[in-house]
Amino acid sequence: MKILVVDDERTIREVLKEILEEEGYTVFTESLGSRVIDRVKEVLPDLIILDLFLPGTPGMEVLEELNRLGITRKIPVLIISGHGTVETAVKAMKLNAYDFIEKPIKYDDFLEVVKRALNSRKESSEDFLSEDFLSLPLKAAKERFEKLYIEKVLRKFNGDLKKSASFMEIDISNLYRKLNKHSIPYKDERKGRKGD
DSSP states (O other): OOOEEEEEOOOHHHHHHHHHHHHHOEEEEEEOOHHHHHHHHHHHSSSEEEESSOOOSSSSHHHHHHTTHHHHHHSEEEEEESSSOOHHHHHHHHTTTTTEESSSSHHHHHHHHHHHHHHHOOOOOHHSSSSHHHHHHHHHHHHHHHHHHHHHHHHHHHTTTHHHHHHHHHHHHHHHHHHHTTTTTTTTTTTTTEEE
């Protein structure tokens, strides 16, 4: 498996390269945002690890271009950043980033996310409209879609309700209502208990 690591800090590039190579991956590195698209075409990686703060072309612009070209649908992009906010993470996920990891990187967690990203399979819209979906009346299909959508967004943000609500562009109280409506388990941060 080939991984392209994009970070302007040489130390981080070298550490990530060493850790990933110890796991058996072939690793390529890049320090400039303006070179990423060319490097992707040249290397054809199975995963892109992209820092947001790059000289010249910032990482978010690189991600926007990767998404515009349809590359994020074929190659998972793992974002790393030392200055991440909820808004930044949500924007990255809306641009089809696979996940968002904050620096300093916890390497065991990082390797776990890398493995998940490499094993992931992007669902196409044709796959999503399976036969059992097409056999439902519209109202039931909408309800089923909403439940599946919420569950997938929660997984994407590791159960973080604030980030999930922001991503879905709904307020948190509306999200709580939907979680209860669909009987989706969650950790109720307001009361410190699990929801039913």
